[in-house]
Amino acid sequence: MEESVWLKWRDLPWLQRSNAHASLIRACERILQLESLPEIVTDIAAEFGVPRCSVLERKEGWETIAARGEPIDVLPGPLLNDVVDQNAAVWSRPAGDDAHMFVATGSLQQHVLAFSGVRLDPAQLTDGLAIARVVGSRINDLARFNHAQQTVQRLRATNALAHTFAGETDTQHLLERIAEEASRLLGADRASIFIWDRNQRMLIACPALGVEGGKLFLPDNKGIIGETIESQSPVVVDNAYSDSRFDQTVDRQTGYKTRNLLSVPLFDAEGECIGAFELINKLDGDFTEDDLIAVQDFAVHTSIAIKNTLELENLVRSNQNLTERVSSGVTIIGENESIVALRGTIDRLAATELPVLILGESGTGKEVAAQALHHNGPRASKPFVAVNCAALTESLLESELFGHEKGAFTDAQSTHIGKFELAEGGTLFLDEIGDMSLGGQAKLLRVLEQKVITRVGGTQQIPVNVRIVAATNVNLTNMVAQKKFRQDLYYRLSVVTLEIPPLRERPEDVTTLARFFLKRFCSDAGRKTLEFTPEAEKRLRIHGWPGNVRELRNLMERVAFLAGGDRIEVEDLAFILSPTHDPYEDLSDGVGLADATNKFQREYIKRAVKRMQGNMSDAAEFLGLHRSNLYRKMRQLGMEVEEVKP
The missing domain is CATH 3.30.450.40 (GAF domain)
Structure with a gap:
């Protein structure tokens, strides 16, 4: 038959009142349940019958971290060090003072349990050592618990922040x-x-x-x-x-x-x-x-x-670039021999980091060529940023290209990021570079040589990594000879030069371009793609296209939205001719080609301004020109603004 013997904790002989250590054991049991050092020292003070009990910790010096009653005024540092080093307890009574007992707890941080009172007796060293060990163990437990709790709280806070990030x-x-x-x-x-x-x-x-x-x-x-x-x-x-x-x-x-x-x-x-x-x-x-x-x-x-x-950010930026690429048509259309050669050159140059200077009249598609260089090369996923240098005065040039710090000048209410920083890793297209002032040219040259910028009002040098593509419709070589353009900047920009022919020199591409633009704009207008009558095609081919591809593009956009039938008739293109007389009538006047061209351009500009009720910005857009280019063309033709306004 199996035998078994049971013993309950409360029946343990050590816990009986008759046992001399019963009270101490019960005190140790209570300490293991307490949650804080103030509670622990209060219980111990009552158990030992002393008015003062404290826990001491060694930092740079010895400090009281928990106390029952008044802490000991002057802690005996050397004595406390010996107590810890010897893992022992010591009783002492300074002359004319209460007795003290210092006991090593054996905790990981080497705390000391301190007692102080008149009736404190050396015989209590034994009980002191015993209960101090339990206190040391409890301190370790509380430290581990607090550390774990802090770690959990920190991880929860970190995870919460991660959600907000x-x-x-x-x-x-x-x-x-x-x-x-x-x-x-x-x-x-x-x-x-x-x-x-x-x-x-x-x-x-x-x-x-x-x-x-x-x-x-x-x-x-x-x-x-x-x-x-x-x-x-x-x-x-x-x-x-x-x-x-x-x-x-x-x-x-x-x-x-x-x-x-x-x-x-x-x-x-x-x-x-x-x-x-x-x-x-x-x-x-x-x-x-x-x-x-x-x-x-x-x-x-x-x-x-x-x-x-x-x-x-890269995804948003790439999406913006893709949208711009699709909307602006980064495709060089045409089968003219010079255009075919141009496309091949761009394909080869796109993979390089060489600076490129693009030459051509206004409206020939210089920016399209620049975008093709960018989108066909390794920087395609980075920004393409275009700057119209003709629109920048010298006072604005630095701020636009290099940015400015908050407070750099009166209206600088916030930091402004310049075009060089916006184009970081991508391509910066400097259109109408020939119109940049000499002072601006010097500042641009310094950035191209040093590859760092400094914002206006700042001193921090910011490294930049951009490919430079410049364009102009003026003869830079002549401007260099006339000291209007810096020779060193010209050589820096024109490592490779591309020249885009005007539309009048490639008449075989006119109808191809017209159909390309017409298909896009008919789609935008939500209508079936229109077809040209033979007479309309002939009229397109014989037109001189002073505004080049931009003029043709704008014409096709207006036709796509305004043409009444399914076919484009000569009448739909009548805006390019004088509505009051035969366009070929002037051929009998015996005027030279240059004079006839100038005469046509003057009349054409007058009609455009009149049609736009004197608004020069709208007239320039109608003509497919930048406003600054319209004024320049008028000066070349000897026209005054007052002369053309109604």
């Missing part, structure tokens, strides 16, 4: 938010994120507090961040100014003092390093192993948010 669509704003939240969550004074530009071998710090523009550009092989990137490992610095890797330049410029810092690499989902995350000046002491783990956890979410936002 997912809604950001602007990288600059995202980085600023990450730095702000990281400083708050991880207990540091400042934080910065460094994005690694592998192609430029640069690190872009944002936000760089106290630095103009909020960004800092650094080589990727220098300093503590450079080592973090190179080693792809964390770097902890307890004393920044004593570390030879630390560059004090920014501190000297801003008046800030960096005391310590913690830097960790940022990795994307494929394990590629994309930058670094840095915390500066921990608010309480030095950075610990726990801080490093916390920063690495935070860095995982930071990397994902940055990568997603950058990809979203």
Whole structure:
């Protein structure tokens, strides 16, 4: 038959009142259930019958972290050190004072349990050592619990922030938010994120507090961040100014003092390093192993948010570029021998980084050629930014091309990003480069040579990586000879020159282009593609097309929307002829070709301005010209504005 013996905890002989240690054991049991040090020392003081009991912790010196009654005024540091080193207990009674007992707890942080009272007896050392061990164990448990609780709270806060970061669509704003939240969550004074530009071998710090523009550009092989990137490992610095890797330049410029810092690499989902995350000046002491783990956890979410936002920005930018490409028709149409050769040259040049100068009259399609160079090359996924230099006065040129800082001048109420920065990684198209002032030419040349810009009102040098394509409808060689255009800039821009012939020199392409534009605009108008009558085609071919392809394009757009029938008749094209007489009538006057052309252009401009009720901007658009080009053409023809306005 099986035998069994039971013993309940309450029946344990040690816990019986007759046992001398029963009270101590019950006190140890209670301590293991208490949740805070103040509760623990209060219970122990009552158990030992002393008015004062406390827990001491060794930091830079010894400090009281929990107490029942008044803490001991002067803590005997050397004696407490001996107690911990010997893992022992000591009783002492200073002359004319209460007795003290100091007992090592054996906790991981080497706490000491302190007793003080008149009736404190050396015989209590045994009980003191026993209960101190239980206190040490409970302190360790509470520390582990608190650490786990803090970790859980931090991870929950990090996850909550990660959800909010997912809604950001602007990288600059995202980085600023990450730095702000990281400083708050991880207990540091400042934080910065460094994005690694592998192609430029640069690190872009944002936000760089106290630095103009909020960004800092650094080589990727220098300093503590450079080592973090190179080693792809964390770097902890307890004393920044004593570390030879630390560059004090920014501190000297801003008046800030960096005391310590913690830097960790940022990795994307494929394990590629994309930058670094840095915390500066921990608010309480030095950075610990726990801080490093916390920063690495935070860095995982930071990397994902940055990568997603950058990809979203690139996607939006690419979509915009694609839309512009489709809407503007980045296709060079025509079978003329010179156009076929031009397409082949563009295909070969697109894969290079060579600067290109495009020559041709207004409206010949210089910007289309520039876009073809961009979209057929390796920069196609990056921005294509066009600038009309004729529309920029010298005072506006720097701000438009290079940007300006907030407060740089009276109306500069916010930071303005210039065209060079907007075109980063892509192509910058400088149209009508011949109209740029000499002062503007000098500034442009300096940027092309140094590949850095400085915003107006700023001092920060910003590296730029853009391909330059320029265009003009004037003879730059003559302008160089007349000292109106810088020779060094001309040579810099014209490494390769493309010349687009005027439409009148390739009449075989007129109907091909007309049908191309007509098909597109009929689709926009929601109607079936119209057909030309033979007479209408003939009228298109004999027209001189002073506005070139732009004039033809505008004509087809108007015809697509306004033509009444399914076929385009000569009457639908009558706007190019005088409505009051036969267009061939002047051939009998014996005037020369140049005079006849000038006469036609003067009359044509007058009719356009009259039709637009004197609005020169609308008239220029009607004629397929920029407003500045219309005024220039009028000056060439000897016309005054007052002469043409109704």
